[in-house]
Structure formats: C-alpha cells, structure tokens
Amino acid sequence: MLSVRKSAGLLLLVALLALLQPVRQAAATDLTTAGLTTAGLTTADLTATDLTATDVSFTSDGRTLHGTLLAPAGARGLPAMVLVAGSGGTSRAEYRPEAEAFARAGVVTLVYDKRAGHSRATTSFDDLATDALAALDLLRRRPEVDPRQAGLWGHSQGGWVVPLAAARAATVAFVVTVGAGALRPDRTQLWSNRAHLAHAGVAEQLIDPIGTRLSRVLMAAGLFGDTGNDPVANLARVRRPLLAVFAEHDRSTAPGESLVIFRQALERGGHGHYALKVVRDADHDLRASHDGFTRGTGFAPGYVDTVASWVKGLAAGPPAVVADPPPAQPFASRPVAAPAWHESPVLHVVVFAAMLAAFACYGIGGAVRRVRGRAGDGRAGDGRAGDGRGTVARWAPRVVAAGGTAVLVGTLLYLGSVVMTGATEVDAAVLGRPPWWLALQLLTALTVVAGVVSAVGARRSGFRRSGFRRGVLLSGALLLVPWAAYWGLLTP
Numbered sequence: 457m458l459s460v461r462k463s464a465g466l467l468l469l470v471a472l473l474a475l476l477q478p479v480r481q482a483a484a485t486d487l488t489t490a491g492l493t494t495a496g497l498t499t500a501d502l503t504a505t506d507l508t509a510t511d512v513s514f515t516s517d518g519r520t521l522h523g524t525l526l527a528p529a530g531a532r533g534l535p536a537m538v539l540v541a542g543s544g545g546t547s548r549a550e551y552r553p554e555a556e557a558f559a560r561a562g563v564v565t566l567v568y569d570k571r572a573g574h575s576r577a578t579t580s581f582d583d584l585a586t587d588a589l590a591a592l593d594l595l596r597r598r599p600e601v602d603p604r605q606a607g608l609w610g611h612s613q614g615g616w617v618v619p620l621a622a623a624r625a626a627t628v629a630f631v632v633t634v635g636a637g638a639l640r641p642d643r644t645q646l647w648s649n650r651a652h653l654a655h656a657g658v659a660e661q662l663i664d665p666i667g668t669r670l671s672r673v674l675m676a677a678g679l680f681g682d683t684g685n686d687p688v689a690n691l692a693r694v695r696r697p698l699l700a701v702f703a704e705h706d707r708s709t710a711p712g713e714s715l716v717i718f719r720q721a722l723e724r725g726g727h728g729h730y731a732l733k734v735v736r737d738a739d740h741d742l743r744a745s746h747d748g749f750t751r752g753t754g755f756a757p758g759y760v761d762t763v764a765s766w767v768k769g770l771a772a773g774p775p776a777v778v779a780d781p782p783p784a785q786p787f788a789s790r791p792v793a794a795p796a797w798h799e800s801p802v803l804h805v806v807v808f809a810a811m812l813a814a815f816a817c818y819g820i821g822g823a824v825r826r827v828r829g830r831a832g833d834g835r836a837g838d839g840r841a842g843d844g845r846g847t848v849a850r851w852a853p854r855v856v857a858a859g860g861t862a863v864l865v866g867t868l869l870y871l872g873s874v875v876m877t878g879a880t881e882v883d884a885a886v887l888g889r890p891p892w893w894l895a896l897q898l899l900t901a902l903t904v905v906a907g908v909v910s911a912v913g914a915r916r917s918g919f920r921r922s923g924f925r926r927g928v929l930l931s932g933a934l935l936l937v938p939w940a941a942y943w944g945l946l947t948p
Contacts, residue, residue, distance in 0.1 A: 507559050516571070516590035517583065523568030523591060524548055526559040527600040535605035535767050536564035536598070537632065538591045540584070540621075542612030543681070546570045551611070557755065558609075561764035565609075566595045581682045584614075585621035592627060605629050605770060607696070609763070610636065612708065612740065615700075616687050623693035630770055631698045632763055635740045637709035638691070638717035639789055642675055642683040644709050645878065647789040651707045652879035654786070655749055659888030665944025666893060667879055669799070670871040675792070677801035688717060692725035697774055699731045699766045701759065703738035704783045705748030708878065713789060715782040729774040731766060734783050735759045798942065807939060812864055814932025818857040818925055852909040853926060856933050859903035863936070866896050867943055900936075900945040907933030 510525045527534065537558065539551050548555075548567040555565040568591050571583070588608055596603035607630035610618035615636020622628040637644040649667035658666060674680040691698075700718050702711040715732050722730050738756030739745035745752060769775060797803075870892050873881065882890050889897065907930065914926055940946050 507556060512566070512594060514568075514590050514594040516587045519571050521568050521571060521587060521590070522548075523566050523594075524555075525564065525566050525595070525598060525600070526555045527564040528559060528562065531564060531600040533602045534562060534564050534600060535607075535770065536566070536595050536601040537607055537609040537767065538588055538595055539565055539567045540588045540608060540610040540614035540617050541567075541570065542614055542635075545611075546574055553755075554609075554611075557760045558764055561760055563764050563767050564595070564598070564600050566591055579682075581617050581620055581685045584617045585624060588614075588617060588621045589625050589627070592621075592625075596627065605767075607631060607767070609634065612636065613641075613681075615709075616641065616682075616685055616690070619687065619690040619694050619698075620685070622696055622698075623690055628696055630696050630767065631694060632701070632767065633698070634701045634742060634763075635703055635706055635709055636687075636700060636714065638687050638714040638721065639710060640683060640687065640792070641681050641685060642671070642792045643789050645680075646671060646792060647710050648708045649874065649879040651786060652749075653882055655707070656879075656882045656890065657885035657888065658882065658890060659885075661947055662889060662893070662944050665942075665947060666871065666874060666882075666890070669943060670875055672792075672795055672799050673801055673804055674875065676795035676799055688721045691718060691721035694722070694725065694727060697729040697770055698722065698727065699733065699763065701742070701762065702732070702734050702780075702783060703740055703742055703748070703756070704734055704736045705738060705745050706740045706783075707748040708740035710785055710789045712782040712785040715780070719779055728777060731775060731778040732780060733762055733778070734780040735762065807935060808864060808868075811860060811932045811935050811939065814928045814935075815857045815860040815864075818853060818929040819861075852906045852913065853929055855906035856903055856910055856929055859899055859906065860932060860936055863896060863900050863903055863940070863945065866892070866899070867945065870896065871943070897945050897947075900940050903933070904937060904940070904946075907936070 506529065507526055508529050508531075510527075511522070512525055513520055513522050515521075539555055541551055545551060546569065548569050551567045555567045558565050568587075571579070571587055573579075588610075592606060592608060595601055596606045606627075608618040608621055608628055609632040610616070611634045615633035618628075618631050618633060622631045639647070646668050649671070650663055653663045653667045654660075671680060675683060700715070702715050704711070711734070715734070718732055735742060735756045735758060737744060737746055738759060739748045739751060742756050742759045743751050744754060744756045766775065870890075884891065886894055910926070910933070911930055914930065937946075
C-alpha cells in the first residue's frame with residue numbers, strides 16, 4: 457500500500473499532469489517544428505543506397521518493446537550502438553537525427569520506444585537499464601553487427617542509465633555518454649532550473665521559489681525521478697571502454713563539474729580506457745549553439761565524428777586515456793538539503809485543498825442563496841446593515857473568493873510547467889519576474905488586500921453576524937498569506 461506521503465504526492469502529480477496536458481502537447485509541437493522529432497522510421501523514408509531501416513521488437517521484463525535498426529546499405533559485421541534516450545524522449549522518432557548520423561558514419565544504431573507507462577517520476581533507472589540490455593541482446597544477434605563491438609550510447613538521463621547497465625552485463629562492449637551529469641538527478645535538475653531562470657532575467661530572490669520549491673515537494677513525495685541513483689558509484693564499476701562527451705554550453709547538466717567527477721570516479725575504479733571530450737559551441741543536445749540557449753542548425757561541428765571515430769577505433773584495441781579540460785560553468789551546483797517539515801507533500805495537499813474549498817464555498821453558497829431568493833450572507837455579511845453599504849465592502853469577499861482561486865490554480869499550473877519543462881520555456885522577465893509570475897503576484901496582493909477589507913467589515917458588523925460563509929472565506933484568506941509567502945508570491 458502507498459504511504460500517506462506518497463499518496464499525497466501522487467495526488468499533486470495527477471493534478472499537475474491534468475493541468476499541464478496542453479503544455480506538454482505544445483512542447484511536443486515545438487520539438488517537431490524545431491526539427492528534433494520526425495515522424496516514421498520506415499525504409500520508404502530513406503534512400504536505398506544510403507541507409508536501411510528495419511523495424512524490430514524485443515522483450516524486456518515481460519514487456520514487448522519496439523524499435524528500428526538503422527544501418528548502411530549492405531552492412532555486415534559493423535560496430536553498433538543502442539541509443540538510450542533522455543528523460544524527455546519516449547519515442548524512437550525523437551532520436552532519428554542521431555541514429556541516421558551515426559549510421560551514415562559507419563556505426564549501426566538501434567533506437568526504440570520506451571516501455572509503455574514510462575514516467576520520469578516513477579520509472580527507475582534499473583528498469584531503463586534492463587530495457588537497454590534487452591535491446592543490446594537483440595542488436596548483437598543482427599547480421600549487420602559485430603557482437604564484439606556492440607555497446608550502449610546514452611544521452612542526458614540515458615547517460616546515467618548506460619553506465620548502470622554496463623556495470624551489470626559483460627556483453628556491453630563499450631559505453632558512450634552524451635550530455636550526462638555526474639551529479640545526482642535532483643541536484644542536476646535544480647542546477648539546470650537555476651541556469652535557465654537566471655538566463656531569462658529572473659531576480660535572484662525568486663529563483664528558489666520558482667525553480668526549486670515544487671521540485672523539493674515532489675522529491676519529498678518520492679516523485680522526482682530516481683533521485684537515489686548514484687552516478688559516481690556506477691561509473692566506478694564500469695570496466696569497458698568509455699567515451700563521455702560534454703557540451704561546452706550545456707545548461708541541463710553541470711558540464712564542468714561532471715567532467716571532473718567523471719575522471720575522479722573512473723580513476724578511483726581503476727579504469728584505464730576512457731576518453732572525456734568537450735564539444736565546443738554545443739548545447740545539451742549537442743546541437744550547434746554559442747550559449748546553450750539559442751540553437752543553430754544541425755549538430756555541433758565535430759560531435760558525430762568524435763563519437764563515430766572513437767567507436768570504430770576500438771577495433772584496433774583499447775584506447776588510451778584522453779581528457780579535455782573541463783568547460784566553464786556559469787555557477788556551481790548546490791547540495792540538495794533534506795526537505796523541511798513545511799515541505800511535506802501531505803501538508804501542502806491538505807492546505808491547498810482547504811483553501812480551495814474555502815474559496816469555492818463562498819461562491820457556491822452565494823449561488824445557492826440567490827437561487828433561493830436570499831441575497832447576502834446571514835443578512836449582514838455582504839453589504840447589509842452593520843457591514844457598510846459601500847461598493848468596496850460588498851465586493852471585497854467576492855474578490856477574495858475569485859482571486860484566491862485563481863492564485864491557487866495559476867500558481868500550481870505555472871510552477872508545474874517549470875517542473876515539466878525544466879524551466880526551458882521561461883524566456884523573458886519583466887521587473888525580474890516572468891510575466892505570468894508578475895501577474896500572479898499582483899493578483900495575490902489584490903486578494904490579500906481584499907481579505908483585510910473583508911475582515912475589517914466582518915469585525916465592524918460582529919463576526920457572529922457575518923455568517924458561516926464569510927468565516928470560512930476569511931479562514932482561507934488567512935491560510936493564503938503564509939502559503940503565498942512560501943511560494944514567493946509575496947516576495948518583493
């Protein structure tokens with residue numbers, strides 16, 4: 457049975473996924489139009505004299521997975537790689553550019569769809585490593601491939617998975633990691649969020665509330681990916697030749713720290729056949745970029761050749777150790793502190809639900825009274841005698857109810873989008889704030905002021921005469937203040 461903490465986290469995650477479905481669909485559309493995803497992997501899409509594409513299936517952990525093998529036409533006995541996707545990649549089509557590029561360079565590639573039901577929040581790296589090894593077993597049996605030269609290539613999250621897989625199976629001939637981090641996943645993600653928010657011009661005092669706190673709540677619920685994965689321990693266990701490619705302008709993993717830690721871990725494990733290469737003018741996906749945020753056309757110069765040459769060169773024997781100087785980082789990563797008591801998922805779900813119910817109660821109660829022909833709140837709470845007949849006194853509770861609801865839903869939606877996109881969609885700031893956040897802050901201030909006006913009106917008329925509905929509303933407004941302070945909505 458699920459713990460109360462994890463159940464609360466799951467409830468929060470389900471709400472986020474439901475609210476953010478349009479965001480996810482838009483992101484997929486953006487990737488397609490940017491040329492990072494392509495539909496279909498059929499032979500008809502490829503030139504017969506160039507590459508061949510063969511659809512394949514294999515079984516992993518009782519599940520049937522589907523993939524596509526790309527090879528030079530007429531290939532026999534070539535080196536080969538299984539491409540293991542990053543956290544955002546679920547379809548084989550998303551890594552078609554890499555698969556084609558390496559195949560054209562003489563390395564057979566296998567790309568596959570992730571297992572059904574895959575979720576970054578709940579799928580373990582052990583599960584992903586199991587799938588990668590099952591794909592490798594299939595690849596090694598193909599006539600196009602030399603089984604002694606078949607290895608694993610992993611991008612981003614896949615760069616955490618493939619060393620784990622290689623440490624488990626001697627059939628892995630080599631390992632290639634691309635844009636991989638040596639820090640734990642939670643520390644890496646919070647560093648990345650900070651990098652993107654700072655680039656967008658978000659004020660320093662708002663980076664933590666916007667880029668860190670919801671992630672920490674999800675971490676406390678055990679719903680922030682495989683945060684228990686230790687990449688350093690996995691690297692130290694790898695005994696096969698390893699190539700780690702780092703992008704100069706990676707803003708999703710900390711490239712400078714990661715290269716240094718990679719070398720330390722491999723040396724500590726007694727590894728003597730590794731190469732740590734830095735590709736200049738490259739972003740996290742190894743596309744051409746001068747800063748890691750704006751993207752040029754195609755892969756960064758030298759990237760595909762670096763990987764293909766190293767893989768094909770393994771046929772001549774184990775490679776010598778090569779390590780480029782680490783690339784510069786805009787700032788160092790920070791350790792992830794243990795969640796505080798007020799970051800409990802259960803507490804956040806309960807408080808959120810209580811406020812939402814309080815604000816909804818006022819509106820629903822008013823609607824019921826109107827239907828029954830009874831305006832006001834206890835005949836004294838919505839502008840009747842003793843509560844002031846002014847427009848402000850009448851409208852203040854309505855502003856609290858409507859504004860409070862909008863603040864709650866808007867904050868969850870916005871912070872959820874930051875988590876889901878890794879803050880990559882935050883591309884501008886006004887007065888040190890993303891425009892949506894500025895609007896939420898202004899709405900929060902208006903709601904708090906309206907709450908004060910409502911409380912003053914209730915006090916003048918006598919709290920008992922203000923009625924149950926007004927009391928519940930003011931309770932929700934009172935809870936909103938510390939809640940909004942925690943999320944940075946009251947941060948100047």
